[in-house]
Amino acid sequence: MPDNSRHADGARVLADLDALRAIGTYKTGVHKPTFSEPHMRSLQWLTQRLPQAGLTAETDGIGNVLGKSAKPGPKLLAGSHLDSQNFAGWLDGPLGVVYALEAARIINPDPNADGAVEVAAWSDEEGHFGSFLGSRSYVGDVTEANIDAARDSGGRAMRDALRDAGLAGRARAKAERGRHIGYLEAHIEQGRSLESSGLRIGVVTSIVGIWQYLISFSGEQNHAGTTRMADRRDAGLALARFCVAIDDRFPALCGPRTVWTTGRIALDPGAHSIIPGRAEMLFQMRDDDPAVIERLQDHLRKMAAEVSAQGRCRVEVKRIRTGAPVMTDAGFQDAIEAASLALAGGKSVRMPSGAGHDAQILATIMPAGMLFVPSIGGISHHWSENTADADIVTGAQVFVEACRRLLAK
Ligand SMILES: [Zn+2]
Numbered sequence: 001m002p003d004n005s006r007h008a009d010g011a012r013v014l015a016d017l018d019a020l021r022a023i024g025t026y027k028t029g030v031h032k033p034t035f036s037e038p039h040m041r042s043l044q045w046l047t048q049r050l051p052q053a054g055l056t057a058e059t060d061g062i063g064n065v066l067g068k069s070a071k072p073g074p075k076l077l078a079g080s081h082l083d084s085q086n087f088a089g090w091l092d093g094p095l096g097v098v099y100a101l102e103a104a105r106i107i108n109p110d111p112n113a114d115g116a117v118e119v120a121a122w123s124d125e126e127g128h129f130g131s132f133l134g135s136r137s138y139v140g141d142v143t144e145a146n147i148d149a150a151r152d153s154g155g156r157a158m159r160d161a162l163r164d165a166g167l168a169g170r171a172r173a174k175a176e177r178g179r180h181i182g183y184l185e186a187h188i189e190q191g192r193s194l195e196s197s198g199l200r201i202g203v204v205t206s207i208v209g210i211w212q213y214l215i216s217f218s219g220e221q222n223h224a225g226t227t228r229m230a231d232r233r234d235a236g237l238a239l240a241r242f243c244v245a246i247d248d249r250f251p252a253l254c255g256p257r258t259v260w261t262t263g264r265i266a267l268d269p270g271a272h273s274i275i276p277g278r279a280e281m282l283f284q285m286r287d288d289d290p291a292v293i294e295r296l297q298d299h300l301r302k303m304a305a306e307v308s309a310q311g312r313c314r315v316e317v318k319r320i321r322t323g324a325p326v327m328t329d330a331g332f333q334d335a336i337e338a339a340s341l342a343l344a345g346g347k348s349v350r351m352p353s354g355a356g357h358d359a360q361i362l363a364t365i366m367p368a369g370m371l372f373v374p375s376i377g378g379i380s381h382h383w384s385e386n387t388a389d390a391d392i393v394t395g396a397q398v399f400v401e402a403c404r405r406l407l408a409k
Contacts, residue, residue, distance in 0.1 A: 064137065
C-alpha cells in the first residue's frame with residue numbers, strides 16, 4: 001500500500017488555494033495590493049493554519065509572516081508571497097506559500113523525516129511600495145529611512161499603510177545566521193516554456209539579471225513644412241530605425257533566452273509641425289549570462305557609433321541599471337530534479353527565471369532553489385492566470401519530496 005502520509009495531499013492544496021482566492025476575489029483572480037484589507041486577511045489565514053504544521057506564527061513589522069518550528073534538526077525555509085499585482089492572478093505567490101505550508105504539514109510531524117520546514121510569506125513582493133521589501137528586510141537590506149521614504153504609486157506613505165494594517169511599532173524579523181540550510185520557493189512559470197514542451201516541472205538554475213539603458217538621439221529641431229527631406233536631421237526617425245536595427249541584429253548575437261524591450265519613447269518636441277531635435281528611449285535586456293549582455297551592449301554602442309558617423313544624428317547609449325543574475329544552488333537543483341524523477345515522470349527541465357522572485361534576495365545569505373509549474377498560455381500578472389489542477393498537485397508532490405530530500409542530506 002502506498003504511504004499517502006508521505007506525500008502532498010492534492011485536494012488539501014487545491015482547497016487552500018481556493019480559500020486564498022476567495023479573499024479579495026477579482027473575476028477568476030485576485031486584487032490584493034500590499035497592506036490592503038485582502039492582503040492582511042490572507043496573512044491572517046496563513047497564521048491560523050501554521051500551527052497545523054507545528055509552527056509558531058509571527059507577523060513582523062513589515063508584514064512578513066514567518067512560521068517557526070521547535071523541532072530539532074535541520075531547518076529549511078520555504079515560501080513566497082500573498083500580496084498581488086493589481087487585479088491579477090490567483091497563483092502568483094499563493095502557490096509557493098501553500099506548497100510550503102503543505103510541506104511543513106507533511107514533514108514536521110513525521111518522526112521519520114529529518115528536521116522541519118519553516119514557512120514564510122514575504123511582504124510586498126510585487127513592489128507596491130518598493131522592491132522585494134519583505135525579503136530584503138529579512139536579509140537586513142532595508143533601513144528605517146527606506147521605509148520612511150517609501151510610497152505607493154498613489155502617493156500613500158508606507159508608514160501610514162503599516163499603521164492602518166496594525167503593524168506600526170512591531171519589530172522586523174531578521175534572518176538568524178545558520179538557522180536554515182537554505183530557501184526553497186515554488187512559483188508559476190509565468191511563461192510558456194513548460195507548457196509548450198509538455199513538461200511539468202521547471203528546475204530554476206538562475207534568476208536573470210536586468211540591465212537598463214537610456215539611449216538618446218540628438219539631431220536638429222526645425223520647421224516641418226520648410227525643411228526639405230534631404231536636409232533633415234530627424235532624431236525621432238533615427239530612434240525608430242535604431243529600434244528596428246536592434247531587432248534585426250540581436251538574434252545573431254544573443255543567448256537562447258535573452259530578451260530585450262524598448263520602454264518609454266519620448267520625442268522632443270513631439271509636435272505635428274516640428275521635426276524633433278531630440279529623442280530618447282528606455283531599453284532593457286535580461287539574461288543570466290553577463291558575457292552575453294556584455295556582447296549585446298558592445299553591439300549597441302557600435303550601432304550608436306555607426307549612426308553618429310553618418311553625420312545626421314548623434315546617438316548616446318547610457319547604462320542606468322546593472323543587474324547581476326543570481327544562480328540557484330546546485331544541490332537544490334539536484335534535489336528538485338530527483339523529486340521530479342520520482343513523482344513527475346522526470347518531466348522536468350533546468351531553466352532560468354526571466355522574472356524576479358524573493359528567492360534572489362534569500363540567495364544572498366543562504367543556498368536557494370526554485371521550482372516552476374506550468375502556466376496555461378504563459379499568462380500571468382492578469383486575472384486570467386491559471387495552471388491545470390493536475391499540474392498544481394504534481395508540483396506540490398515534487399515540492400514536498402524535494403524538501404524531504406534537502407532536509408535528509
Ligand atoms: Zn510572484
